[in-house]
Amino acid sequence: MSAKSRNQRCAGPMKRRTFLEIGGASMLGLGMTDLLRQQALASSAGNATDDTAVIFVWLPGGPPHMETYDMKPGAPVEYRGEYSPIHTNVPGLDVCQMLPQHAKIADKFTLIRSIHHEFADHGGGHKRLMTGRIPATPVGTINDAPAVNTIVKKMLEQPGNEMPVCVTEVDSSRASIDTFAMGPAYLGPSSTPFMVAGNPSDPDFKVQNIGVKSAMETRLDDRIAMLKGIDNFRRDVDKSGSMEAMDSFNRQAIDMLTSEKVRQAFDLSQEPKEVRDRYGWNAYGQRAVLGRRLVESGVRFVTMVWEHPFPGSKTPKTAAYNWDSHAVNAHLFKDCEWRLPPYDQAVSALIEDLYQRGLDRRVLLVVTGEFGRTPKLSVQRGTQSGVMQPGRDHWPKAMSVLVSGGGMQTGQVIGATNPKGEYPVERRLTPNDLWATVYRHLGIDHEHILHDLQGRPVPILPFGKPIRELQPVSA
Numbered sequence: 001m002s003a004k005s006r007n008q009r010c011a012g013p014m015k016r017r018t019f020l021e022i023g024g025a026s027m028l029g030l031g032m033t034d035l036l037r038q039q040a041l042a043s044s045a046g047n048a049t050d051d052t053a054v055i056f057v058w059l060p061g062g063p064p065h066m067e068t069y070d071m072k073p074g075a076p077v078e079y080r081g082e083y084s085p086i087h088t089n090v091p092g093l094d095v096c097q098m099l100p101q102h103a104k105i106a107d108k109f110t111l112i113r114s115i116h117h118e119f120a121d122h123g124g125g126h127k128r129l130m131t132g133r134i135p136a137t138p139v140g141t142i143n144d145a146p147a148v149n150t151i152v153k154k155m156l157e158q159p160g161n162e163m164p165v166c167v168t169e170v171d172s173s174r175a176s177i178d179t180f181a182m183g184p185a186y187l188g189p190s191s192t193p194f195m196v197a198g199n200p201s202d203p204d205f206k207v208q209n210i211g212v213k214s215a216m217e218t219r220l221d222d223r224i225a226m227l228k229g230i231d232n233f234r235r236d237v238d239k240s241g242s243m244e245a246m247d248s249f250n251r252q253a254i255d256m257l258t259s260e261k262v263r264q265a266f267d268l269s270q271e272p273k274e275v276r277d278r279y280g281w282n283a284y285g286q287r288a289v290l291g292r293r294l295v296e297s298g299v300r301f302v303t304m305v306w307e308h309p310f311p312g313s314k315t316p317k318t319a320a321y322n323w324d325s326h327a328v329n330a331h332l333f334k335d336c337e338w339r340l341p342p343y344d345q346a347v348s349a350l351i352e353d354l355y356q357r358g359l360d361r362r363v364l365l366v367v368t369g370e371f372g373r374t375p376k377l378s379v380q381r382g383t384q385s386g387v388m389q390p391g392r393d394h395w396p397k398a399m400s401v402l403v404s405g406g407g408m409q410t411g412q413v414i415g416a417t418n419p420k421g422e423y424p425v426e427r428r429l430t431p432n433d434l435w436a437t438v439y440r441h442l443g444i445d446h447e448h449i450l451h452d453l454q455g456r457p458v459p460i461l462p463f464g465k466p467i468r469e470l471q472p473v474s475a
Contacts, residue, residue: 114415
């Protein structure tokens with residue numbers, strides 16, 4: 001890294017003008033019906049045999065593995081930092097002292113400490129993680145391959161389902177599908193997830209395009225009548241039967257708007273206050289509550305983007321908006337003291353809730369960012385604080401991932417890094433091995449062939465295989 005680049009503030013993923021937002025599709029027009037029809041015509045049948053689901057917690061910027069899940073107390077101070085590891089309820093599995101709630105439930109999660117890749121830029125890292133492919137360019141977040149959640153939608157979308165297959169929860173300013181390399185590439189816009197933008201902990205939070213206002217009911221009735229008339233006319237002139245399927249798509253579009261099941265699933269006011277209190281009144285906690293509600297209701301893949309724990313409020317001068325803890329962005333340890341308590345609370349509450357509700361076999365939880373942070377601390381003048389402060393830079397050569405549920409054996413540590421946390425020395429894994437595990441859980445063959453815009457056959461994953469330690473335990 002050049003001296004110039006070291007002293008520039010790294011802003012992380014840049015905001016882009018949204019060119020596609022599912023929430024912006026008019027569900028009172030023909031647009032959503034067309035979208036659903038495209039999805040069905042483009043879809044290949046999935047191999048899933050049950051209602052398994054995934055909750056994917058995305059930590060943009062890259063969380064520090066040596067301040068969370070891969071402590072190195074024996075390393076020199078310029079590596080190990082200020083924090084100490086604490087014991088958990090699993091002997092030999094330690095976590096950072098800033099994660100005391102994790103320590104109480106370590107028997108219900110597994111830590112993977114040996115995933116690595118080669119893309120140190122946010123854009124390249126996002127594309128590498130989100131797609132399971134080597135990106136064509138090391139920067140930028142516009143995908144050249146479909147993101148995992150868009151593949152899941154393509155494979156598992158079924159006409160007649162009221163609930164969306166994939167939902168993504170993001171801050172209001174981050175609702176572009178390209179912000180975090182979650183685009184569908186050659187799968188097309190019909191494979192994008194349903195976007196839920198905003199802070200669910202806000203008193204006036206409301207999911208757009210869910211529920212019908214009373215003033216719109218007459219217009220909706222008129223629209224339904226019009227669609228019925230158009231379909232009847234087309235059916236009269238088309239004796240081939242190709243129009244017969246259109247009714248199901250019209251019904252699905254309308255059901256997404258009018259379904260009581262959909263409205264209830266997205267309505268956080270239905271959740272007991274004590275449950276919401278347990279998760280925490282911040283974006284992390286309340287997105288987690290919503291995510292759990294959605295998988296309970298039939299959503300198959302929920303992505304929760306956790307950046308600022310309190311979006312809309314001022315970020316402390318010693319902290320960063322997301323997990324990008326360069327010294328120019330944040331005082332690493334003060335940032336952790338601000339960010340890790342709500343993170344600790346939300347993750348532990350979600351894991352406990354999944355197990356208490358009997359969802360731990362059906363639902364797989366994955367928590368990760370695009371890379372780890374440099375094992376050796378750097379010290380620079382903070383852009384916001386104006387003082388010299390410690391931080392860590394981008395480091396894809398080693399990162400930690402938390403997984404829970406999925407019917408797997410938990411209370412494990414998979415892999416290990418060297419004594420300074422620089423690179424894996426045991427059980428070297430890639431993001432593709434993680435995604436092969438996720439696809440297996442969802443009943444999707446990760447070697448299944450898709451076709452790009454030129455008609456060329458493309459496997460869902462070009463390499464990788466399910467992580468054997470995460471094989472589900474027989475019931």
